Amino acid sequence: MWLSNSSIGRKVVMSVTGIALVLFLTFHMLMNLVALFSAEGYNMVCEFLGTNWYALLGTLALAALFVIHIIYAFWLTMMNRAARGSERYAVSVKPKTVEWASQNMLALGVIVILGLALHLFNFWYNMMFAELIGNPLMGGLSATDGYGYIVETFSNPVFFILYIVWLCALWFHLTHGFWSAMQTLGWNNTIWINRWKCISNIYSTVIVLGFMLVAVVFFVKNL
Amino acid sequence: MDKNISFTLKIWRQNGPKEQGHFDTFQMKDIPGDTSFLEMLDILNEQLIEEGKEPVVFDHDCREGICGMCSLYINGHPHGPATGATTCQLYMRRFNDGDVITVEPWRSAGFPVIKDLMVDRSAYDKIMQAGGYISIRTGAPQDANAILIPKPIADEAMDAASCIGCGACVAACKNGSAMLFVSAKVSQLNLLPQGKPEALRRAKAMISKMDELGFGNCTNTRACEAECPKNVSISNIARLNRDFIKAKLKD
Ligand code: HEM
Ligand code: SF4
Numbered sequence: 001m002w003l004s005n006s007s008i009g010r011k012v013v014m015s016v017t018g019i020a021l022v023l024f025l026t027f028h029m030l031m032n033l034v035a036l037f038s039a040e041g042y043n044m045v046c047e048f049l050g051t052n053w054y055a056l057l058g059t060l061a062l063a064a065l066f067v068i069h070i071i072y073a074f075w076l077t078m079m080n081r082a083a084r085g086s087e088r089y090a091v092s093v094k095p096k097t098v099e100w101a102s103q104n105m106l107a108l109g110v111i112v113i114l115g116l117a118l119h120l121f122n123f124w125y126n127m128m129f130a131e132l133i134g135n136p137l138m139g140g141l142s143a144t145d146g147y148g149y150i151v152e153t154f155s156n157p158v159f160f161i162l163y164i165v166w167l168c169a170l171w172f173h174l175t176h177g178f179w180s181a182m183q184t185l186g187w188n189n190t191i192w193i194n195r196w197k198c199i200s201n202i203y204s205t206v207i208v209l210g211f212m213l214v215a216v217v218f219f220v221k222n223l
Numbered sequence: 224m225d226k227n228i229s230f231t232l233k234i235w236r237q238n239g240p241k242e243q244g245h246f247d248t249f250q251m252k253d254i255p256g257d258t259s260f261l262e263m264l265d266i267l268n269e270q271l272i273e274e275g276k277e278p279v280v281f282d283h284d285c286r287e288g289i290c291g292m293c294s295l296y297i298n299g300h301p302h303g304p305a306t307g308a309t310t311c312q313l314y315m316r317r318f319n320d321g322d323v324i325t326v327e328p329w330r331s332a333g334f335p336v337i338k339d340l341m342v343d344r345s346a347y348d349k350i351m352q353a354g355g356y357i358s359i360r361t362g363a364p365q366d367a368n369a370i371l372i373p374k375p376i377a378d379e380a381m382d383a384a385s386c387i388g389c390g391a392c393v394a395a396c397k398n399g400s401a402m403l404f405v406s407a408k409v410s411q412l413n414l415l416p417q418g419k420p421e422a423l424r425r426a427k428a429m430i431s432k433m434d435e436l437g438f439g440n441c442t443n444t445r446a447c448e449a450e451c452p453k454n455v456s457i458s459n460i461a462r463l464n465r466d467f468i469k470a471k472l473k474d
């Protein structure tokens with residue numbers, strides 16, 4: 001199967017799963033913005049997604065995307081370290097045109113996983129699992145009170161700072177990941193590379209700022 | 224006239240692919256700025272021979288930037304600090320009095336060290352043999368204008384063809400990926416009418432050989448493009464990805 005036994009095939013898997021995750025992030029960010037305007041509106045969205053079989057199916061598909069992206073990430077990194085050989089350069093200089101993020105995608109990805117674990121613990125565990133186990137961790141909020149959980153989480157400065165760090169790592173991952181995925185899929189040339197890089201930077205910034213805005217607004221409200 | 228400079232050389236010495244290597248340090252005195260880097264190593268080797276010591280082994284041939292044999296990793300850059308130039312085109316005026324200059328071989332699993340600074344780049348020949356040619360009988364030479372090729376395409380093919388197969392792209396890459404070289408060699412043919420009939424087969428064959436030889440998966444860091452002495456562009460890699468994906472979807 002060329003998607004696992006050729007280098008370009010493996011990269012295609014990385015880029016397709018990566019782009020699908022980017023689309024997911026876009027929807028998630030837009031949904032979060034609703035919380036800025038209306039608590040009821042936000043909880044309606046939560047209720048809709050919590051009680052909807054399609055949404056549950058979507059969650060499973062999303063989990064699968066993550067798992068594939070992460071397994072391939074570690075696999076590719078291991079192969080690439082082997083290809084590099086055991087001997088390291090005594091002196092090595094990063095050329096100016098090489099983005100720092102592009103050489104640290106795995107480390108950034110690991111921060112993203114850790115942030116994701118925290119996030120699942122803060123929200124998803126309470127909101128999805130609670131329906132099954134009926135025992136939310138954080139006080140007496142009901143499982144569909146997403147708004148309540150946002151308020152709870154961001155009133156804690158430790159969580160607030162961890163979320164900001166997480167979002168910064170995501171920003172670096174995306175600024176490289178987005179255009180890199182286009183390059184991997186072959187949709188690039190000397191003209192488009194600058195366009196894609198520009199689009200990557202703008203798109204990543206908009207997504208990350210959208211998430212951050214919600215975190216900051218709720219943190220400041222609670223001061 | 225350039226000034227003369229004195230500096231310290233730290234050079235990697237290694238007896239064979241499996242041997243443990245180490246750095247040797249040499250003091251170089253009063254080297255004129257218009258000495259090329261390789262001439263400077265010649266001077267060092269003459270001194271070593273006079274002292275009855277073993278000279279430093281390094282690869283070189285044309286010494287005018289066209290053969291791709293010279294292959295030194297100097298102060299953290301393949302082919303040294305100059306851009307768009309090979310080691311043999313690097314002059315000592317680039318360095319300052321009192322500098323420490325560290326010289327290492329290409330370090331990559333695909334290019335094992337033969338001795339000191341010389342590495343085995345025959346993997347590139349094997350990739351070329353897998354498909355870096357056209358197998359169509361082209362017949363007798365015909366008029367140059369019989370097959371019209373738009374100028375931008377001809378230029379792109381020519382830029383890809385400027386690759387001298389030196390291996391700096393692999394040496395620069397944290398993933399030990401040979402994609403810049405392979406994409407240049409595929410593009411120089413796939414862009415032109417004579418190379419088109421076998422384009423997809425070529426992309427598949429050369430990639431499969433590249434993977435088999437243990438080169439890494441390209442993650443688009445662009446270190447190769449920054450260090451390539453011929454400024455080969457990663458747009459060639461995008462083209463290779465495109466051709467390869469097309470070929471696999473067709474299968
Ligand atoms: C919301 C989460 C994530 C998104 C949107 C995302 C997106 C992307 C995209 C678009 C790429 C570019 C693919 C390409 O170059 O063709 C990429 C590459 C990469 N991702 Fe992620 N990613 C996410 C999470 C993760 C996680 C959790 C890891 C885990 C370690 C990870 C590790 C990597 C690595 C190592 C690469 C570089 C691999 C390569 O270029 O071949 N990512 N990611
Ligand atoms: S692409 Fe550039 S760096 Fe790589 S082998 Fe060709 S000339 Fe050397």
Ligand code: FES
Pocket residue numbers: 283284285286287288289290291292293309310311312
């Ligand atoms: S010796 Fe031929 S390119 Fe440097």
